[in-house]
Amino acid sequence: MNIVVCIKQVPDAKTVKFDQEKGTLVREGVESVINPFDYNAIEAALELREALGGQVSAVTMGPPQAQEAIREAISLGVDKGVVVSDRAFAGSDTLATTYTLAKAIEKLGSPDIVICGKQAIDGDTGQVGPGLAVRLGIPYVTCVNGMEILKERNSLRLKRMCEQGYDIVEVEIPVLITVLATLNTPRVPSLKGKMRARKADIPLWGVAEIEAESGKTGLAGSPTQVVSTSVPTFDAKREMLEGEPEEQVDALITRLKEAGVI
Amino acid sequence: MLEVNVDRCIGCGECEEVCSFGAIAVNHDIAVVDQDSCTMCGTCVDTCPEDALTLERGDDTRKASDLDAWRGVWVVAEQRNGELATVTYELLGKARGLADDLGEPLTAILMGHEIGERATDLASHGADRVLVVDYPAFATFTDEVFGNTLAYLARQERPEIILAGATSMGRSFIPRVATVLETGLTADCTELSIRKEDRALLQTRPAFGGNLMATIVCPNHRPQMATVRPHVFKAQPATTSPTAEIINVNIPEELLKSKVKVIESVQEQAEGPGLTDAEIIITAGRGMENKKNIALVEELAELMGAAIGASRAATDAGWLPERAQIGQTGVTVSPKLYIGCGVSGAIQHIVGIQGAEIIVAINKDPDAPLFNLATYGIVGDVKVILPLLVKRIKRERGIA
Ligand SMILES: Cc1cc2nc3c(=O)[nH]c(=O)nc-3n(C[C@H](O)[C@H](O)[C@H](O)COP(=O)(O)OP(=O)(O)OC[C@H]3O[C@@H](n4cnc5c(N)ncnc54)[C@H](O)[C@@H]3O)c2cc1C
Ligand SMILES: Cc1cc2nc3c(=O)[nH]c(=O)nc-3n(C[C@H](O)[C@H](O)[C@H](O)COP(=O)(O)OP(=O)(O)OC[C@H]3O[C@@H](n4cnc5c(N)ncnc54)[C@H](O)[C@@H]3O)c2cc1C
Numbered sequence: 001m002n003i004v005v006c007i008k009q010v011p012d013a014k015t016v017k018f019d020q021e022k023g024t025l026v027r028e029g030v031e032s033v034i035n036p037f038d039y040n041a042i043e044a045a046l047e048l049r050e051a052l053g054g055q056v057s058a059v060t061m062g063p064p065q066a067q068e069a070i071r072e073a074i075s076l077g078v079d080k081g082v083v084v085s086d087r088a089f090a091g092s093d094t095l096a097t098t099y100t101l102a103k104a105i106e107k108l109g110s111p112d113i114v115i116c117g118k119q120a121i122d123g124d125t126g127q128v129g130p131g132l133a134v135r136l137g138i139p140y141v142t143c144v145n146g147m148e149i150l151k152e153r154n155s156l157r158l159k160r161m162c163e164q165g166y167d168i169v170e171v172e173i174p175v176l177i178t179v180l181a182t183l184n185t186p187r188v189p190s191l192k193g194k195m196r197a198r199k200a201d202i203p204l205w206g207v208a209e210i211e212a213e214s215g216k217t218g219l220a221g222s223p224t225q226v227v228s229t230s231v232p233t234f235d236a237k238r239e240m241l242e243g244e245p246e247e248q249v250d251a252l253i254t255r256l257k258e259a260g261v262i
Numbered sequence: 263m264l265e266v267n268v269d270r271c272i273g274c275g276e277c278e279e280v281c282s283f284g285a286i287a288v289n290h291d292i293a294v295v296d297q298d299s300c301t302m303c304g305t306c307v308d309t310c311p312e313d314a315l316t317l318e319r320g321d322d323t324r325k326a327s328d329l330d331a332w333r334g335v336w337v338v339a340e341q342r343n344g345e346l347a348t349v350t351y352e353l354l355g356k357a358r359g360l361a362d363d364l365g366e367p368l369t370a371i372l373m374g375h376e377i378g379e380r381a382t383d384l385a386s387h388g389a390d391r392v393l394v395v396d397y398p399a400f401a402t403f404t405d406e407v408f409g410n411t412l413a414y415l416a417r418q419e420r421p422e423i424i425l426a427g428a429t430s431m432g433r434s435f436i437p438r439v440a441t442v443l444e445t446g447l448t449a450d451c452t453e454l455s456i457r458k459e460d461r462a463l464l465q466t467r468p469a470f471g472g473n474l475m476a477t478i479v480c481p482n483h484r485p486q487m488a489t490v491r492p493h494v495f496k497a498q499p500a501t502t503s504p505t506a507e508i509i510n511v512n513i514p515e516e517l518l519k520s521k522v523k524v525i526e527s528v529q530e531q532a533e534g535p536g537l538t539d540a541e542i543i544i545t546a547g548r549g550m551e552n553k554k555n556i557a558l559v560e561e562l563a564e565l566m567g568a569a570i571g572a573s574r575a576a577t578d579a580g581w582l583p584e585r586a587q588i589g590q591t592g593v594t595v596s597p598k599l600y601i602g603c604g605v606s607g608a609i610q611h612i613v614g615i616q617g618a619e620i621i622v623a624i625n626k627d628p629d630a631p632l633f634n635l636a637t638y639g640i641v642g643d644v645k646v647i648l649p650l651l652v653k654r655i656k657r658e659r660g661i662a
Contacts, residue, residue: 011470013590013609018473024282025474036591063298087263091302098441121590124469125449130405130437139406139521142434157525161585162430163538164342165530167403171522181591182584219302219319223446223483226303227464229282229476240639248640249650252622253658255638259620261542261599262566262655
């Protein structure tokens with residue numbers, strides 16, 4: 001079984017700050033971490049390997065420093081990993097990202113199961129998983145919150161969440177899934193894993209290695225263009241309602257009535 | 263990549279100022295780009311008074327040559343079990359204005375099974391045309407059938423804009439359509455408008471969990487596609503005598519095949535409004551202390567017609583179901599009123615509530631971070647405040 005897990009390095013939500021006045025992201029002290037959902041993707045990949053055999057490869061597109069993310073994945077039990085990195089990939093929107101990731105995954109060998117997180121906490125689109133599946137020519141199931149392996153049918157039975165409840169779906173392998181944080185509890189790295197990670201050889205693949213067509217990657221391959229960005233200011237009036245509990249509640253009711261919400 | 267012409271740069275710092283990503287710093291009177299932080303958004307290029315910045319976009323080999331052939335605005339109607347999602351009406355309300363600005367018709371796409379009556383609802387909420395695709399394969403949701411059909415229709419009819427709800431369904435199958443059509447897709451928009459000069463759709467969306475707003479265009483590809491966050495736009499009231507053209511569309515059989523099979527669909531909707539549609543949300547945090555006390559929240563919610571949300575601490579404790587969880591790993595909500603009861607306001611939680619108009623925090627710790635975001639704060643014990651609120655509202659309504 002050839003299992004591929006896609007991971008993205010993102011700014012750690014705990015260290016990211018936004019300068020409201022200047023309207024910018026504060027870069028200083030920001031640490032890079034693996035996107036939280038991608039830990040669940042890694043865990044799902046490891047559980048599938050335990051049940052079905054085979055190997056798990058981790059793929060990330062990012063700057064060379066993203067090797068750290070792959071190293072961490074290996075410490076958790078992933079067999080091997082690759083960083084897809086080239087100046088020509090910078091500025092990718094999701095269409096260019098899925099093209100690039102698909103080329104890298106195809107180079108690794110034809111995948112049986114590909115796993116992504118539900119969304120990345122920075123870009124926040126959730127579009128990479130579905131787009132990648134289309135590029136790879138395999139079906140996909142998003143927002144997976146439960147998983148059962150139907151070995152004899154070479155299929156997965158999945159619980160797909162939606163606003164109204166959930167669907168139970170079945171799909172034959174190969175397939176791509178995007179996973180929710182509630183699917184599983186990610187394991188912690190083992191000592192052996194950490195040793196392996198330290199020694200692991202993590203290749204960097206650029207345009208040449210994945211045989212990407214020019215014009216399909218990075219800015220050139222991205223139909224969407226950002227025209228402007230800003231940091232929203234919260235116009236929180238921030239009024240503390242003082243007094244005895246009865247007075248606090250009275251004050252609140254008065255204000256909510258004025259605002260027309262009750 | 264972003265390059266600085268050092269001969270032109272005067273080190274004025276305008277670019278540093280405008281960069282939301284902190285990727286430019288003026289050093290010895292010259293702008294220096296940190297290429298790893300640069301997202302190549304190009305905002306600085308337009309700001310530079312000396313034209314010292316250039317962004318090499320490279321060759322876009324797939325640039326559509328026939329942009330003008332794509333006309334009209336589409337709204338993808340979302341239905342489950344024959345019921346239209348409220349976001350569909352909101353989309354029609356917004357798209358009506360966009361279509362008028364462009365001077366083009368507004369078309370609603372309705373994919374479903376035995377849902378003909380819904381076409382009239384779409385017509386009375388602003389659509390000029392409704393394309394109805396009615397086959398048994400649309401009775402349950404699969405990305406392949408819905409996505410491939412929409413892509414097929416778009417190729418045939420060539421709309422310039424396609425809008426869909428940023429719901430679990432829309433966020434799942436719309437990326438398929440954009441990838442098949444090899445066009446741009448902006449996720450989770452909260453603002454849309456038409457740029458007069460070139461008819462471009464300006465699409466504004468939050469990223470970084472709502473900490474950053476980005477305005478995005480798709481200049482060289484059609485259709486321009488966006489998913490739109492529910493509960494942001496207002497639906498128009500229904501007109502009584504709609505004049506829309508309702509067209510039943512036949513599609514090739516092969517579009518109706520799906521490798522993913524839906525075995526069963528389970529409705530788990532709690533009574534009362536769903537979280538993403540709710541106007542009022544009352545959220546229980548760890549400060550509710552135990553499962554029994556959740557009844558206090560339930561009583562208030564019932565009285566106010568509110569939905570019940572939860573922090574992760576409250577769902578982890580099993581007091582409320584997972585689907586009630588709000589935040590980074592839960593749902594994003596944008597109610598008129600959010601009341602946090604014993605919720606501390608961790609960043610992973612508050613990224614999910616920044617669309618709320620009024621935020622009320624009830625917490626016994628005056629230093630709880632949620633107070634920083636709150637419109638109104640009450641320092642107090644939820645076990646005291648919530649019963650008082652219930653009493654006051656009942657009195658207000660003449661119930662007791
Ligand atoms: C402010 C801002 C707004 C943006 N808005 C849009 C937009 O509306 N539309 C658009 O097309 N692009 C947009 N982009 C670009 C987008 O963020 C990038 O294309 C990014 O590479 C992938 O998108 P995401 O972060 O949304 O990932 P998501 O689609 O949210 O990620 C889902 C999963 O895909 C996998 N994955 C994602 N990225 C990678 C990666 N680099 N390597 C390996 N696996 C990965 C992970 O498993 C992840 O959990 C925006 C960027 C910025 C900075
Ligand atoms: C990757 C990741 C993703 C996460 N995603 C989410 C997410 O999507 N949503 C989410 O909510 N969390 C998420 N979390 C968890 C988050 O970091 C917080 O731990 C969580 O939100 C805390 O919930 P809480 O506010 O209910 O509990 P606490 O932080 O424990 O706060 C309880 C509050 O109640 C107050 N209190 C106690 N007793 C009373 C009383 N009797 N009356 C009034 N006030 C009282 C306390 O003063 C305190 O402020 C995530 C964490 C991680 C690491």
